[in-house]
Amino acid sequence: MKSKTKFYFAPMEGVAGYIYRNIYHEYFGHIDKFFAPFISTSPNGIKKMKEFKDILPENNENVCLIPQLLSNNADDFILAAKQIKDVGYNEINLNVGCPSGTVTSKGKGAGMLRDIERLDNFLYKVFESCHGTGIKLSIKTRIGFSSPDEFDNIIEIYNRYQMHELIVHPRTREDYYKNDINLNAFRTAVKKSKNTLCYNGNIFDINDYKRITEEFDEIKSVMIGRGALRNPSIVENIIEDISKPDIKKIFDFHDKIYNEYKKCMSGERNLLFKMKEIWLYMVHSMENPDKKAKKIKKAKNIYEYESVINEFKGEYV
Ligand SMILES: Cc1cc2nc3c(=O)[nH]c(=O)nc-3n(C[C@H](O)[C@H](O)[C@H](O)COP(=O)(O)O)c2cc1C
Known part of the structure; x- marks a missing residue:
């Protein structure tokens, strides 16, 4: 059966590295893009070999992989993006969602949403530098730091940039992974975003998928994280319209x-x-x-x- 959307496998640091990813692909397939867990940037480029190893093309031969960067400094981001491009990737994702205190306190991940003027300056520099290099940038974002009311202004900032895709996990940083997803905020994104949207959050079974794709008919891709860890056959189930895990x-x-x-x-x-x-x-x-x-x-x-x-x-x- 042809599905309504493309399927993205969410980045999941500590769980879904290249070994997991390759075996997942071998057994279950149907993933259009795997997003790699974040790699931190530094003034000297990508420091941790373990993080870089995860995205090396020789470790990801059969999957479509999108590397993700976690950064609060445009120059560091650009340096890391070039390193990633040099090994053969042309799409890079920026993490604007990680809720961990050690990350947000440095103004990284969801911490970028606490100061949107700074976020805007960061994006301005990064998009300027990547222009004409062949690097396509996408962003994975939450809807605010403390409150969903922040989202209107955040979307306005994102609308200043032509990104490859905007992946929205409709929770604030304060929500972490708890509380309901905020579909109202996602409705705002659908109404106001000038960028192509991908939906992410709480797709745990075929009914969740149907609910989201029926309401948001215009969405061309969904990203699934914990739902795929829970039931690795979830996408196969969705495509074949079967409710039981294999x-x-x-x-x-x-x-x-x-x-x-x-x-x-x-x-x-x-x-x-x-x-x-x-x-x-x-x-x-x-x-x-x-x-x-x-x-x-x-x-x-x-x-x-x-x-x-x-x-x-x-x-x-
Ligand atoms: C263990 C774990 C690790 C995660 N690591 C990352 C990460 O490296 N980068 C990122 O953008 N999101 C990360 N996330 C967030 C997920 O990609 C996803 O946005 C979130 O779990 C909501 O989607 P879901 O409800 O389908 O799981 C992580 C989530 C979990 C549970």
Whole structure:
């Protein structure tokens, strides 16, 4: 079945790095763009090799990847953008959404929304410098720092720039990931934005997708984050109009991820920690998620972990 929109996989730092992303693509497909977790900029360019490794083309051969930058300084941004362009990318996303206190206190992520004059100056410099370089800029934004009332002015700033796409997660920084998404604010975006919009937030199942795409008929793309971590077959479900997660495929996907991490992660504790983090979300695709979550949490080593997962698999054969 042809879907109404394109599907973007949200950037999710700490969870959806290149190993997860590649295996996701191999098992579930249907993602038009994967957004990479943010890379921080610095006056000396991209500092952390681990962050850069995540976006290297040789680690992302089969997926369409959009690198994302977290910055509060236009010169640093431009330097990092050039580095990214030099390895072969032509679209870069700016993070104006990260709610973490250590990020916002430096005026980065959603912290950029606290001073929109400064945001405007940042964007002016960045768009000027990228003009004619072949770099397409997109922005992923929240709707305000403390209040949704800020959004009108924010949209006005964004309207001064011709960006490739504006991805709106309709929550304020204060909302973090809690509280309802603010559809009124998204309606404002649809009414006032001069830029092409992408919707992001709380698409956890096929009904959420239908609700959003039916109300916002003009939206050509949606970005899904936690919904895809919870039920990795969500996009397949939407396209095929099926409401149940493909559990067999989810376990196969799990096994592949587990084996890949086993090969490349140092130390069983790290491996266990990583898998537990993935299950925080994925447990919601299964029956009795709370009971399962407790069992996974209790696993003290990888032997206990493997035994718990085998027990879960046993429920579905
Ligand atoms: C664990 C985690 C890590 C995230 N990391 C990033 C990130 O690196 N960059 C970003 O723009 N958003 C990040 N986000 C926000 C998501 O991309 C997305 O905007 C948010 O979860 C709302 O979408 P959802 O309801 O579909 O999950 C993160 C969210 C989570 C839960």
